[in-house]
Amino acid sequence: MKLHMNKGRSIGKRDIMLYGHFIEHFHRQIYGGVYDPGNKLSDEDGLRTDVIDAMRKIKVPILRWPGGCFVSSYHWKDAVGEKRTPMFDKAWRVEDPNTFGTDEYVKMCEKIGCEPYICTNAGTGTAEEMSDWVEYCNLEYEGKYAKWRIENGYEKPHNVKYWSIGNENYGYWEIGAKCAEEWGRLVKESAKMIKHVDPTTELTAAALTDIHWNIELLENSGEFLDWISIHEYWDGINQTNDYADYEQTMAYTYRIGHSIDEVRGLLTAMKLEKKIKIAFDEWNLRGWYHPNVHTIKQGVTKEEYLYPRDKNDDNTKYTMADAVFTACFLNELNRNCDIVGMANYAPIVNTRGCIFTHKDGIVLRSTYHVFDMYVNLLGDIVHDSWNECQVVKEMKAKSGEMKPVEMVDAIVTSFSDKAGYAVAAVNKESDSELPITLDFEGEGNVVISYISGDSTEAYNDIDHEGVMIIKEELGEFHQGMEIMLKPHSVNIIQVGVR
Ligand code: AHR
Numbered sequence: 457m458k459l460h461m462n463k464g465r466s467i468g469k470r471d472i473m474l475y476g477h478f479i480e481h482f483h484r485q486i487y488g489g490v491y492d493p494g495n496k497l498s499d500e501d502g503l504r505t506d507v508i509d510a511m512r513k514i515k516v517p518i519l520r521w522p523g524g525c526f527v528s529s530y531h532w533k534d535a536v537g538e539k540r541t542p543m544f545d546k547a548w549r550v551e552d553p554n555t556f557g558t559d560e561y562v563k564m565c566e567k568i569g570c571e572p573y574i575c576t577n578a579g580t581g582t583a584e585e586m587s588d589w590v591e592y593c594n595l596e597y598e599g600k601y602a603k604w605r606i607e608n609g610y611e612k613p614h615n616v617k618y619w620s621i622g623n624e625n626y627g628y629w630e631i632g633a634k635c636a637e638e639w640g641r642l643v644k645e646s647a648k649m650i651k652h653v654d655p656t657t658e659l660t661a662a663a664l665t666d667i668h669w670n671i672e673l674l675e676n677s678g679e680f681l682d683w684i685s686i687h688e689y690w691d692g693i694n695q696t697n698d699y700a701d702y703e704q705t706m707a708y709t710y711r712i713g714h715s716i717d718e719v720r721g722l723l724t725a726m727k728l729e730k731k732i733k734i735a736f737d738e739w740n741l742r743g744w745y746h747p748n749v750h751t752i753k754q755g756v757t758k759e760e761y762l763y764p765r766d767k768n769d770d771n772t773k774y775t776m777a778d779a780v781f782t783a784c785f786l787n788e789l790n791r792n793c794d795i796v797g798m799a800n801y802a803p804i805v806n807t808r809g810c811i812f813t814h815k816d817g818i819v820l821r822s823t824y825h826v827f828d829m830y831v832n833l834l835g836d837i838v839h840d841s842w843n844e845c846q847v848v849k850e851m852k853a854k855s856g857e858m859k860p861v862e863m864v865d866a867i868v869t870s871f872s873d874k875a876g877y878a879v880a881a882v883n884k885e886s887d888s889e890l891p892i893t894l895d896f897e898g899e900g901n902v903v904i905s906y907i908s909g910d911s912t913e914a915y916n917d918i919d920h921e922g923v924m925i926i927k928e929e930l931g932e933f934h935q936g937m938e939i940m941l942k943p944h945s946v947n948i949i950q951v952g953v954r
Contacts, residue, residue: 457846457864457893458893459843459866460896462840463896466870467792467838468793470793470869471797472831473797473798473799474789474793474796474799476516476518476520476798478520478738478800479519479803480525480802481524481530483765483807484805484807486522489813492504497817501567504813504818508567512568512569514831514832516570516804517570518573518618519570519573520737522561523547525547525548525629525631527575528577528580528622528631529580530545530577531585535556536557536604538608542554550762559605562614575623578646579622579623583646583649586619586646589601590616594614594616594653595653619658619659621647621661626639626662628752629749639672640673641676643676643680658682660685662687664686678728681732683735684732684733684734685734688736688739689744691741693745703852704853706777708853710851713785713792716795719734720792735798736796737798737800738800740802741785747764748761768808769806771821774808776908776923776944777944779822782827783830786826786827787865790869793838819918821916822907825907830948833948834869835869835876836869839867843864847863847885848860864883866879866892867879874953875900876898876900876951877896877950879892880946884944887943887944893936893938893939895936896935898933898952900951900954902929902931902939902950902951903927903953905926905928905950907945907946908943908944909922912943
């Protein structure tokens with residue numbers, strides 16, 4: 457493939473929040489994940505220092521919490537202060553001890569160095585309960601909730617800027633689901649109350665690629681919203697756990713940004729594209745495995761609905777398919793950085809996350825290295841680029857359909873604070889190298905960093921490292937330079953970066 461780039465024309469400066477993450481009170485993400493009091497690797501606040509360090513290395517800019525479906529029956533007041541009231545989490549059907557609440561979360565964000573982003577309960581919760589939460593977090597001292605925070609030892613406001621009104625309240629699986637009309641009204645009243653507490657907050661609400669739902673939402677509360685949230689899990693296996701194989705996964709990269717295109721179209725049609733940005737605040741190739749809960753008929757025995765969740769911990773399943781797909785979507789987010797200002801990989805720890813914890817340490821899965829390379833090696837200015845001689849292959853999707861998939865996915869970036877270019881290039885081929893020709897002006901040393909593993913099934917585990925970042929010097933750059941991309945690989949090619 458020949459890659460061209462327009463030096464003078466950039467799509468925009470991508471927001472670092474495109475590399476955001478999400479963590480939910482589900483399985484071992486919080487308890488036994490990042491929060492593990494008493495573990496030798498945990499600090500005085502019960503937070504795993506090895507996990508926090510790994511998050512800092514990939515510069516987590518924003519972390520959405522506490523859910524997901526979990527939040528739609530969650531009452532924040534049960535998890536602050538001395539007296540913590542254990543709750544039965546109606547979404548995931550387990551008890552939550554509520555020992556990890558708002559204050560522990562904000563402290564964790566401070567240690568990571570990221571923005572907190574709280575998702576509120578629009579299922580069993582009320583607009584008042586949401587705005588009370590904002591009072592607790594953001595008011596100096598006014599009112600009973602700010603005073604409660606101070607009483608609990610937090611003199612300074614937590615200053616939580618980003619708030620989501622609800623989660624997937626359009627879904628039958630969500631506790632307290634709403635119809636479009638109800639949703640539009642609730643979001644409006646909730647946004648009004650939150651902005652009356654703190655007008656500097658930035659608000660989003662759950663949206664869909666469904667015209668009717670979004671029009672109701674935006675006509676009712678577009679003037680109050682700063683963002684609109686969409687979610688996507690391409691390999692929807694939360695009931696079956698039957699993973700798409702490498703080819704099927706590559707078929708998912710066909711029109712990988714379809715939902716962004718559809719929501720962009722609607723925002724433009726409603727003349728809101730300059731006011732409201734997209735927050736792609738839950739995404740992962742793989743749906744989480746939790747059988748017999750997102751179903752009408754609920755599992756009865758724990759064997760039916762609880763213990764199977766442990767299968768999410770099988771590290772051998774997080775391969776180069778996950779890494780290559782993740783890189784393709786990060787490319788798509790960068791290509792749409794003019795309208796997508798935030799994205800949250802779901803989740804960051806355990807389940808399908810990029811960091812796996814065990815009692816003696818962590819495993820950095822293949823996807824972790826993708827974030828490491830994109831955050832630390834790629835530029836923040838996304839250039840308008842196009843390609844020629846693209847290799848297109850028919851790939852068989854899980855549905856059995858054939859998809860015409862472009863085998864090389866590449867973007868070109870430069871830096872707002874230094875010289876040089878950085879190209880992100882993904883070779884989706886399962887067993888052959890592919891050339892990329894960099895047909896643009898540039899100068900200086902060329903360095904390539906890549907992950908590929910020795911097969912599409914390469915993975916990392918406690919005593920097994922099949923995927924790691926390899927760095928190679930390729931010498932002096934010249935226009936038309938051809939670089940061979942390894943099969944099933946994710947590459948960052950830096951040209952004269954200094
Ligand atoms: O499978 C995890 C769930 O996926 C999240 O809780 C929810 O927001 C999404 O449907």
